[in-house]
Amino acid sequence: MELMLARNLLNDLSRSFADSLxxxxxxxxxxxxxxxxxxxxxxxxxxxxxxxxGTDRALRIRxxxxxxxxxxxxxxxxxxxxxxxxxxxxxxxxxxxxRSIIAEESVIAVVHRDGxxxxxxxxxxxxxxxxxxxxxxxxxxxxxxHDRVI
Numbered sequence: 706m707e708l709m710l711a712r713n714l715l716n717d718l719s720r721s722f723a724d725s726l727x728x729x730x731x732x733x734x735x736x737x738x739x740x741x742x743x744x745x746x747x748x749x750x751x752x753x754x755x756x757x758x759g760t761d762r763a764l765r766i767r768x769x770x771x772x773x774x775x776x777x778x779x780x781x782x783x784x785x786x787x788x789x790x791x792x793x794x795x796x797x798x799x800x801x802x803x804r805s806i807i808a809e810e811s812v813i814a815v816v817h818r819d820g821x822x823x824x825x826x827x828x829x830x831x832x833x834x835x836x837x838x839x840x841x842x843x844x845x846x847x848x849x850x851h852d853r854v855i
Contacts, residue, residue, distance in 0.1 A: 710737045716748030718785075718792050719768040723751050725796050726766070726803075742769045757847065764806065764847075766799075773799040777806060778845055780813045780825035802827065806847055813845045 710727075712720050719742075727734045733755055742750040750769035757763055757777075765776040772785030773795055782802065784795035805811040809830060816824040818840040828834055830851055834844060842855040 710734055710751075711739065714739060714749045715751055716742055716768075718771060718773070718795075719749065719751040721792060722768050722773055722796050722799070725800060726753070729800065729804075730807075740767075740769065759849070762845065764803070766803070775799055775802055777813050777847075778825070779815045779822055780827060782827065809846045809848055809850055812851050815843045815845070816840050817843070 710723065712723055715723060723734075723737070727737075733753055736755055737751060737753045739749045740752050742748045750767065752768075753764075753766040755764045755766075762778045765774075765781075767774045770785075772783050772787065774781055774783050776782075784790070784799045786792065786795070788795070790798070802811070806813075806827075811827050812830050812834075814826050814828050814834050815822070816837050818837075823837075823840055828844075830846070834842065834855060836842065836855045844851060844853045844855065846852060
């Protein structure tokens with residue numbers, strides 16, 4: 706039997722985000738867990754880790770410290786009121802990035818120089834990703850359709 710997340714324990718941002726996220730990606734609720742909100746020490750935040758099939762990569766989503774953090778491989782981004790936007794705008798923008806990654810409309814570009822991480826970014830799948838002199842760029846997409854090394 707699949708357990709449902711105790712959403713009533715979540716802080717306001719986490720609960721609103723969970724409602725929106727699981728309305729669209731209901732099958733991901735099984736990967737959700739509660740965690741203490743390290744921001745203000747009050748309430749409970751959300752963490753969702755969705756493994757990418759056939760790889761050791763995962764899409765990681767968190768809602769602690771009053772923000773939403775999305776990460777995939779060595780890339781991540783943050784959305785929250787610290788950007789001068791409302792919680793509802795942060796949720797909207799975070800979901801747009803998640804949809805874009807899952808639909809393979811965006812890819813992750815990870816640059817390594819001398820075997821060490823140098824940079825990472827979320828790129829539109831239609832944009833040209835060029836080689837960085839003296840570095841190797843790994844491009845990853847959710848289903849692997851656009852994976853390559855530049």
